[in-house]
Amino acid sequence: MTTAFEELLTGWITRQRWFAGKGRALEKVTVVSDVPLGPGLRHVIVAVRQNGHDDRYQLLIGEREDIPARLAHARIDTTVYDAVHDADKTGFILDAMARDAEVGPLRFRHVPGEVIDTSPRSLVIGAEQSNTSLVFGDSYICKLFRRLIPGVNPELEIVTALARQGSQHVAKPYGWIEIDLDGQNTTLAIMQEFLTAASDGWALALTSVRDLYASMPGVPAGEAGGDFAAEAFRLGAATAQVHRELAAAFPTGVIEAPEIKRMAETFRNRLERAVAEVPELGDHAAVAHEAFDRLADVTGPVPVQRVHGDYHLGQVMRTPTDWVILDFEGEPGQPLEERRALSSPLRDVAGMLRSFDYAARHLLADREDAAELAPRAREWSQRNRMSFLDGYADGGGRLHDDDDVLLRALELTKAVYEVVYEARNRPTWVPIPLSAFRDDG
Template sequence: MLTELLTGWMTHQRWFAGKGRPIDGLAVDSDVELAPGLRHLIVSVRQNGARDRYQILLGCCESDLPDRLRHAQIGDGLYDAAHDADLTGVLLEAMSDGRDIGPLRFRHLEGVHIDSSPRSLVLGAEQSNTSLVYGETYICKLFRRLIPGVNPELEIVNALALRKAAHIAQPYGWIETDLDGEPTTLAMTQEFLSNANDGWALALASVRDLYASMEESASDAGGDFSAESFRLGTATAEVHHEMAAAFPTGVMDAAEVRRMVDDQRRKLEQAVAEVPELAEHAHVAEEAYRRVAAVAHDVPVQRVHGDYHLGQVMRTPTDWIVLDFEGEPGQPLAERRALSSPLRDVAGMLRSFDYAARHLLADHDAAEDLLPRAVEWAELNRSSFLAGYSAGGGRLRGEDAVLLRSLELAKAVYEVVYEARNRPSWLPIPLAAFGH
């Protein structure tokens, strides 16, 4: 039976959010034939009284499954067709044509052309989504876990593209349906940056060069990254400017700032209760929160990236490109779409520089000797990023520095809990943030 096969198969998929909890029930809510041998399923999974929905491209094979698809097998004659390049071309074709197939709507951005001839390959190492790379031209992201509503990434990137904004990957098309009466994003297709390098990888290369270099200063080592950090800061400010122009903006008054601080304090208390090592540092965060409540008022807010770090940016030969505008994974859609201070993104990137500098020390034999160099690298690139952000028109005034500090420490509190749960050897990285 299909539901039984899916129940056993889904629990082993990286994108399944309910790992470690028994499935109480599974039902197929929607089953649409996209092409011969290819069905699109929306599946409801019930666990502990809650329901999550997922989408699956189901391949149906009457003969023996080819060896190239054995790893994607679900059951006899059934497999995850996201891995079948012979079938996935229909996604591009339908987007190009603007088709409606049953309740599924395939759309493309006005004025763009989609070439449906490239064959697809599943991009590895993803968790919450599955991305299909078509040749060297497109990347189609399938949102496996479905949240009713328009995905923030589609909303933001399409709006910025209409403004001809720089620093984004060109969007081409998307797939949607209605869930709970709301248009809901199933997938989106953008330009594939085939000749770009991941920001995290570039930063780590710089850190490794510094650790291996005989030079005493991070700015003298062969892999100096500070010029790129400056350019990235400028690009970040320009993206924030475009987002403010494309979407509504607002102001957070003193009462709203106090409510934000109260929420930060509550999360700090919860973190200390879970991670005792944080207790001796808690006063640093408490003081930063107190200062924000005392001086911050009329804080400008707008749409922001929401999960900004070095892994969300790519360096092409000519520019920095910002990706993954979905917001923080696991948060409600309304929260991910809510207006916030753009300094939240700045704080996320500052924390990312600390991680890039320090995480290689977690199991390093010479960690104690290299720590001063890690601190220097992080400070150099943090200051370069902030200088670039200011040069690009980003707001960094006196009281903004107070707000930025509190947002950075709030992010570090979140990281402390995450590392304690998942990577205890990395716990010193976020704890170090309280000593800056």
């Protein structure tokens, strides 16, 4: 029998940004775990059934007789609310991590040797689609994974491993929360250093693009204010360093010709499905087919290792000293085993190259002078792509002549994904990924 609380959640959960089942009929919400954490605070896991399948979500539930105005946006009912927004309650997380507390099935852990200050108050930041991040003062950022996938989250696994190696390109981890789901140790949250003086890579790149577009016609990208090429070089070097550290921390391997052919066939199948959904892509499909044919002819071996898996300018931060890489969760929506699978590090390189192209072109989407500025977009993109690749090679990343074939195929299959995404969500942006298939870029 559905309880009154489950009925409340049924109406509330579908409206949350992090709810992954939008657009599908909700059959049932069932509370599968309800752990009291303290006065007026509970940790709840619910199973949400849609199309006969259950997804589990993590909630912090607060209870107050009178919910103050500052929490009105988090209200679920007259006395029940989403407690991640209540700084009076979330201090429990810091205290429990600091003590390595175990509360029912929940295990709070801190990184050995690290001391957690339990005094900062929290604030929910950002507009993440799948997670909720709480910043505690200027010290920590704690990411709560809303939709729970059984198993250790790749971000916790990778960041803690790199931190043990002394990596300068990850935010220091401080603690995490875990529970057993389906017999597997499952990550509920990870807490890391909050980079107070850092700037988002995407924002920095857009500032450079705007400066170029605002400069006098004919001024080269390298001479316009806010040139980004030096930062792209440093980012390439940092990326190579992290790839080397990942190769040292986790198993590596190689893929041979048969697996490379299967990869090319997978890319080809994705292209065909994309053309069926976005017929406009069909005019450019020959370029991708040629790249995938060349990939199928590679005899190997191709080195593979753990990689970031969802690498772009929005996943990096520029601190006063260097670049820091964030969000090692892998590609959203993919099964955990795929996100943890070994892959070519050029997958990350291709993702960043596509991100440079997006930074250059997306500001043109609604401009009347887009055609006039298009050559400048190509110039900015090419300049920063080459600087990134130079930095990657300088930092020890593998970029031999034979790798060009794989890199080109990886970049085009990423653009195929982008075409479908934009057609579904931002149709006016479809020309951005389509430009990847033109000879002139």
